[in-house]
Amino acid sequence: MRIMILGGDGYLGWATAMHFAARGDEVCVIDNYLRRKIARDTDSEALSDNPLLDARCALFAAHTNRRIRCEIFDLAEHDRLFRLMEEFQPDCAVHYAEQPSAPYSMKSFAEAKLTLDNNLTATHNLIWAVLEKAPDCHIVKLGTMGEYGTPNIDIEEGWIDIEHKGRREKFLYPRQASSLYHTTKVLDTDLLWFYVRTYGLRVTDLMQGPVYGLATAETDIHPDLGVNFHYDDIFGTVVNRFIVQAIAGIPLTVYGKGGQTRGYLNLTDTLQCIELAARNPVKPGELRIANQFTELFSVNDLADRVKRVGDAMGLKVAVDHIDNPRREMEEHYYNVVRRELPALGLEPHPMTDEVLADMIQRILPLRDRIVPARVLPRVAWKNRKRTG
Amino acid sequence: MRIMILGGDGYLGWATAMHFAARGDEVCVIDNYLRRKIARDTDSEALSDNPLLDARCALFAAHTNRRIRCEIFDLAEHDRLFRLMEEFQPDCAVHYAEQPSAPYSMKSFAEAKLTLDNNLTATHNLIWAVLEKAPDCHIVKLGTMGEYGTPNIDIEEGWIDIEHKGRREKFLYPRQASSLYHTTKVLDTDLLWFYVRTYGLRVTDLMQGPVYGLATAETDIHPDLGVNFHYDDIFGTVVNRFIVQAIAGIPLTVYGKGGQTRGYLNLTDTLQCIELAARNPVKPGELRIANQFTELFSVNDLADRVKRVGDAMGLKVAVDHIDNPRREMEEHYYNVVRRELPALGLEPHPMTDEVLADMIQRILPLRDRIVPARVLPRVAWKNRKRTG
Numbered sequence: 001m002r003i004m005i006l007g008g009d010g011y012l013g014w015a016t017a018m019h020f021a022a023r024g025d026e027v028c029v030i031d032n033y034l035r036r037k038i039a040r041d042t043d044s045e046a047l048s049d050n051p052l053l054d055a056r057c058a059l060f061a062a063h064t065n066r067r068i069r070c071e072i073f074d075l076a077e078h079d080r081l082f083r084l085m086e087e088f089q090p091d092c093a094v095h096y097a098e099q100p101s102a103p104y105s106m107k108s109f110a111e112a113k114l115t116l117d118n119n120l121t122a123t124h125n126l127i128w129a130v131l132e133k134a135p136d137c138h139i140v141k142l143g144t145m146g147e148y149g150t151p152n153i154d155i156e157e158g159w160i161d162i163e164h165k166g167r168r169e170k171f172l173y174p175r176q177a178s179s180l181y182h183t184t185k186v187l188d189t190d191l192l193w194f195y196v197r198t199y200g201l202r203v204t205d206l207m208q209g210p211v212y213g214l215a216t217a218e219t220d221i222h223p224d225l226g227v228n229f230h231y232d233d234i235f236g237t238v239v240n241r242f243i244v245q246a247i248a249g250i251p252l253t254v255y256g257k258g259g260q261t262r263g264y265l266n267l268t269d270t271l272q273c274i275e276l277a278a279r280n281p282v283k284p285g286e287l288r289i290a291n292q293f294t295e296l297f298s299v300n301d302l303a304d305r306v307k308r309v310g311d312a313m314g315l316k317v318a319v320d321h322i323d324n325p326r327r328e329m330e331e332h333y334y335n336v337v338r339r340e341l342p343a344l345g346l347e348p349h350p351m352t353d354e355v356l357a358d359m360i361q362r363i364l365p366l367r368d369r370i371v372p373a374r375v376l377p378r379v380a381w382k383n384r385k386r387t388g
Numbered sequence: 389m390r391i392m393i394l395g396g397d398g399y400l401g402w403a404t405a406m407h408f409a410a411r412g413d414e415v416c417v418i419d420n421y422l423r424r425k426i427a428r429d430t431d432s433e434a435l436s437d438n439p440l441l442d443a444r445c446a447l448f449a450a451h452t453n454r455r456i457r458c459e460i461f462d463l464a465e466h467d468r469l470f471r472l473m474e475e476f477q478p479d480c481a482v483h484y485a486e487q488p489s490a491p492y493s494m495k496s497f498a499e500a501k502l503t504l505d506n507n508l509t510a511t512h513n514l515i516w517a518v519l520e521k522a523p524d525c526h527i528v529k530l531g532t533m534g535e536y537g538t539p540n541i542d543i544e545e546g547w548i549d550i551e552h553k554g555r556r557e558k559f560l561y562p563r564q565a566s567s568l569y570h571t572t573k574v575l576d577t578d579l580l581w582f583y584v585r586t587y588g589l590r591v592t593d594l595m596q597g598p599v600y601g602l603a604t605a606e607t608d609i610h611p612d613l614g615v616n617f618h619y620d621d622i623f624g625t626v627v628n629r630f631i632v633q634a635i636a637g638i639p640l641t642v643y644g645k646g647g648q649t650r651g652y653l654n655l656t657d658t659l660q661c662i663e664l665a666a667r668n669p670v671k672p673g674e675l676r677i678a679n680q681f682t683e684l685f686s687v688n689d690l691a692d693r694v695k696r697v698g699d700a701m702g703l704k705v706a707v708d709h710i711d712n713p714r715r716e717m718e719e720h721y722y723n724v725v726r727r728e729l730p731a732l733g734l735e736p737h738p739m740t741d742e743v744l745a746d747m748i749q750r751i752l753p754l755r756d757r758i759v760p761a762r763v764l765p766r767v768a769w770k771n772r773k774r775t776g
Binding site: 152 | 513540541542550562
């Protein structure tokens with residue numbers, strides 16, 4: 001198939017690009033290096049320096065004889081996106097091209113504005129590029145489980161049937177996120193659903209949980225083809241951060257009580273999910289929403305696991321409960337329906353001790369590059385003072 | 389009180405500014421004349437030419453000795469908004485500053501993009517101007533009943549208690565609008581609610597139905613202080629459009645079956661609602677949502693009323709059912725809860741035959757200015773062809 005990957009320089013974008021290219025699909029990646037710029041601006045650079053995207057595409061081609069087309073531009077340049085869409089005619093467009101950091105989006109007005117503008121503009125321009133230039137293209141959009149927040153009822157898969165005063169209606173499941181970043185994904189969902197039902201767009205919206213992991217079949221082809229491994233408070237997700245803390249001898253930083261429960265998945269399972277969605281497109285006018293994770297853990301569970309595995313490897317891991325920089329419930333009900341991706345054939349790879357040990361083994365040689373200041377929270381949600 | 393009115397040049401904005409100024413409140417209006425520009429660009433100019441906003445403020449001051457401060461700039465200039473917020477320190481900011489036309493937002497990509505960018509940027513910049521410079525300011529935001537769409541269950545007032553699999557949770561009522569313009573208001577609500585619950589903003593979100601009417605106590609002070617009366621398919625709401633059609637001898641254009649039911653209110657009741665909201669601010673961290681209308685009518689009901697009143701005045705009014713240019717349900721369940729504004733003291737002024745006759749009397753002298761091509765739909769929702 002012909003597949004366009006928006007945000008192809010990212011942790012998931014690059015792994016996805018290689019995954020499809022290795023299977024013989026025609027891949028075109030787009031990126032504007034926004035994440036690299038933010039990482040420099042916030043002292044949150046990845047553990048290893050990855051070559052730029054065009055260089056990685058060239059390296060991948062040299063080792064695999066599979067070409068990945070690389071286009072570097074900002075999706076705000078809608079003319080350029082429209083032209084590329086017309087020319088490339090993708091069967092599927094995978095949309096990762098968003099500012100993905102919750103703490104960054106909560107730093108101040110400037111970062112909030114950048115996040116809102118960048119994410120909504122990218123989504124809206126993509127919608128119209130498809131409508132105008134490749135109307136049969138199936139959009140696979142990365143949403144987040146964070147859109148739902150932590151409601152006191154079961155989290156259904158994107159939709160909910162409400163019975164109210166003796167009548168019934170089906171709605172988008174009400175979303176209520178805990179950062180501006182996550183809220184921009186709620187707005188994306190609203191926008192996509194509007195255009196799906198009005199103009200017959202084809203969309204799969206994947207509500208993904210935090211992803212962990214370093215390796216895919218393709219990252220191991222060459223060290224410079226690895227993923228961007230972020231372990232900082234801005235771009236690092238919690239599992240990656242705990243692994244680095246364990247290695248650097250820093251106590252694992254559990255935010256608050258640690259009862260926060262989320263749905264996690266391995267990077268390789270993300271690739272499986274994206275491929276299942278892409279190879280099973282929805283009909284025109286259909287918005288399919290899938291909850292994308294394989295296992296539920298609380299932060300305390302994760303800390304215990306990383307400690308157990310790290311200790312067994314001689315790391316002497318400590319766990320520290322620190323003041324929660326975020327506004328979120330630290331103990332809550334969390335029961336999530338998950339049917340769509342298993343029905344498409346997802347075979348989950350659980351987070352075994354071996355998986356965690358492999359991550360630790362891969363990071364150990366890079367121990368000296370770890371900057372301890374980056375793994376502690378530098379952005380707080382709560383510190384706005386009212387003057388009134 | 390000190391009150392800032394964003395979008396002060398509009399149909400409602402200008403009437404609101406005069407209303408508060410006449411009562412001795414300190415008023416500051418902001419506008420960038422976007423509506424005037426769009427009206428010129430789309431051949432949708434108001435029935436009478438109104439002077440620019442600063443000239444109207446000067447005229448109002450000359451006749452009433454009440455000053456209205458006038459600032460002409462685009463709210464995208466956030467620095468300027470922040471400075472003004474810091475200096476003026478409003479108790480209340482009434483936010484009308486959005487591209488308000490559903491058909492305009494559906495014309496093509498350019499208009500959709502302008503609508504999304506303008507509306508979200510204005511709302512987000514206002515939120516942050518308040519957070520940073522006047523955190524006790526109460527935001528009174530104009531939403532729309534159109535955010536809800538036409539669900540098959542009762543429309544509650546902004547929120548809904550959902551009982552699901554034996555557990556309960558309160559959510560924002562799920563919204564599902566039928567134009568991009570209305571969808572931007574859904575996104576506004578999502579954004580406002582995020583900042584309310586995260587940073588303790590004070591917000592009233594008014595879900596307003598279509599407004600009709602020409603006159604308030606202040607518009608009659610001088611002919612150049614009148615409202616912008618739009619009767620076109622872009623900015624004209626249905627009642628205003630029907631009145632003009634009746635006068636111009638054009639059959640009233642009912643879209644489709646005409647069973648579309650909406651909640652309407654008189655311009656003077658809009659002013660009452662805004663004043664009730666502004667003088668009864670909510671607490672920090674509270675989002676009050678009110679359904680703002682006084683009566684429910686179907687489009688067929690409205691056409692019958694205008695015909696009856698027009699015929700009695702000798703106009704010989706015809707009614708024509710034309711192909712619906714929009715995508716909307718033409719017969720549907722519609723039962724809407726409405727408690728907040730009546731509880732604050734709203735005294736509704738119903739749409740009597742006298743009210744319609746007064747509107748007709750006021751427009752009759754302007755009959756020769758009516759441009760018939762402007763009252764027929766020029767934008768269709770449905771005309772996008774899929775190539776696949």
